[in-house]
Amino acid sequence: MAGRRICAGYYRQYDGKVVYVVSLATDTDTGEEAVIWTTYPFADLPRYWTSSKKSFCAFVGVDGERKVKYKRLTNMKISEAAVERLEDEGFRGPVRKNQTRQMDEEYDSRKYQQSLSYLAYAKDLCENYNFDRSKYHLCVKEKRLAAITRSDFAKLKEDLQFLDNALKTVLAEYRDYFQERFVDGLSIRKYAAAHQINRGSVDYLQKKFFSALAQLLKERDEAEGKCRLSQPVKN
Template sequence: MALKRVFAGFYTRYDGKPIFVVRVLKDIDTGESIVVCKDASFSKEDNEHYYLIRYTSFCEQVEVDGVLRDKYVRQTRREIDEGTVREVYEDGFPEPKSKPFTYVDDEYAERAIRCSRTYYEYAKDICENYRMDLRRYKLIRERKQYIGVSNREAYQAMCEDLAFAQQSLKTVLNDYANLFRKRFSEGLSIRKAADAMQQNRGVIERRQAALYRAFAQLLQQRDEADGVYRLMQKTEYNQRDIEDLLE
């Protein structure tokens, strides 16, 4: 069997499972090549472990519906994002020598504003995009053009959510301010935030979930006080449209 060259980057297993290949190492006793990888499904809280795959196993083919296919297929169109680079580097792995990591200019990526279906999702969305939204805000102010948002309405919504998060952290959510700063202002991973705060990872995960719940409650209270529904509309028709259709 001819062995193919394996690069650092994203691959998809024959059954659709995405993985991120970090690098190829050699077994010190046998000299056998070993592929170091991690799950690339990116359920962030469950994506800290690394896995080893024998090089020969990685390069082999498997039969799927009577057809031989490569066990792992490289995803050349998927760029390596900055978050993945940071996590891998923090764990002690260097950048690949054959090809440098490709950084995505995330400020310019289109930002979907207020597309959450629940207030918990809404709170999580604001927190996880906080750092990048601040960068978008600064660029928009500097360059006098919309960057990462489609129009003035989306820009104003982003600014409103940023301001509300900042004000909430100074008042009702002040107990979570340090966690928020480590995770979402500085962009540390769960593990790195736990180290910085001298807590174990489980405590940080539970505190983060509690932050989302508390923030979600504030977002709902804001909507009720303002008489504005800021979640994704459940239907394209409002109540009057529905009543008209039923007549």
Template sequence: MALKRVFAGFYTRYDGKPIFVVRVLKDIDTCESIVVCKDASFSKEDNEHYYLIRYTSFCEQVEVDGVRRDKYVRQTRREIDEGTVREVYEDGFPEPKSKPFTYVDDEYAERAIRCSRTYYEYAKDICENYRMDLRRYKLIRERKQYIGVSNREAYQAMCEDLAFAQQSLKTVLNDYADLFRKRYSEGLSIRKAADAMQQNRGVIERRQAALYRAFAQLLQQRDEADGVCRLIQEMEYDPKEIEDLLE
């Protein structure tokens, strides 16, 4: 039986675990096909790592509740976003042929502020958008109009997070200041940051994950002290309200 083709993109494992397939490579000794992938649960702390799956194992079926199902199912409706492609490209993998990107930093692009579901995601979001948010802030001050943010509330939230990050790096997160400057102020990739800091890439990846964890803890402590939650809130409906909406 011929094996199915495997494409770069998002897949879901039979147990619901999402992954991102980066590429299919050949074992130089056996010529066996190997699927290179990474965890697509972007709230996880270890999603910087890559994993290998034998092609035959990737394509096989498993039995779930007495029913034979594909082990991995392609999520054709989920588009490959620019951030994901940029991440794997900086890690040395080529872009998916069907999804070419031109990387243009654009401070005019609409910025979704505080849309994270966990504090780890929130910390990562502030760090990864720091450089561009700083440029947006300076443009808004110069031109006296909102650029890249939808309204005054979003602008104030962006400013608050920028100030909190800067203050944290001067105090509690000072040990991570050099890494932050290379990765997020200067915008260097992990590989280039490792070269600049004369460290191997693994060390930088672990330090970066540690930075996210430490910053996430500070963000949570800030919310607890302020008595607010700056994470995105799931909307909950009362069963009676749902019935009323359907009428």
């Protein structure tokens, strides 16, 4: 497995955690390849780690079953804002391939309603909105479940409807911001330039929006006596 090709992108660790591989590097003393990665969801103050390629590509034993340590998540797309941040920090963004991703090539690698906190849940809904909406419309159009399980489709539909309704009502003040950033795909830098404000102001607006959405998600769960996180958290 040491000869396995590692590309920039999302990978799921054997324990369920998701990381983003930024690039590969070579140790000048040993010549050994190392994988540079960061955690996902991306932190406001990012930190980067390295693992030897040999370790990254290794197998582990889980409950008597042999699994790869990191599995590539081909259906997760990095946002333009994340690409811009990587470039600002001196890393090259992912190489774009000129081809259309086929949603029904494999089951969706994304985990629905499995975030560790409501803030992470809110970020996940926004950053994956376009992909989730396309998947939903594809399933409705084809009248079949395309690359998604029945239970995950129900969660996907529920999340989309909740976010759309929130933006029409309680979060209506953020609707234009959401449209430009997460539907049209403007990066923080481009949004700031379009509105002639500094990037710090856009960061502040985004934090307010994510916090407000996270609070709504939490209030919904409390009202229904249900937790849509991977595990209960105390906020």
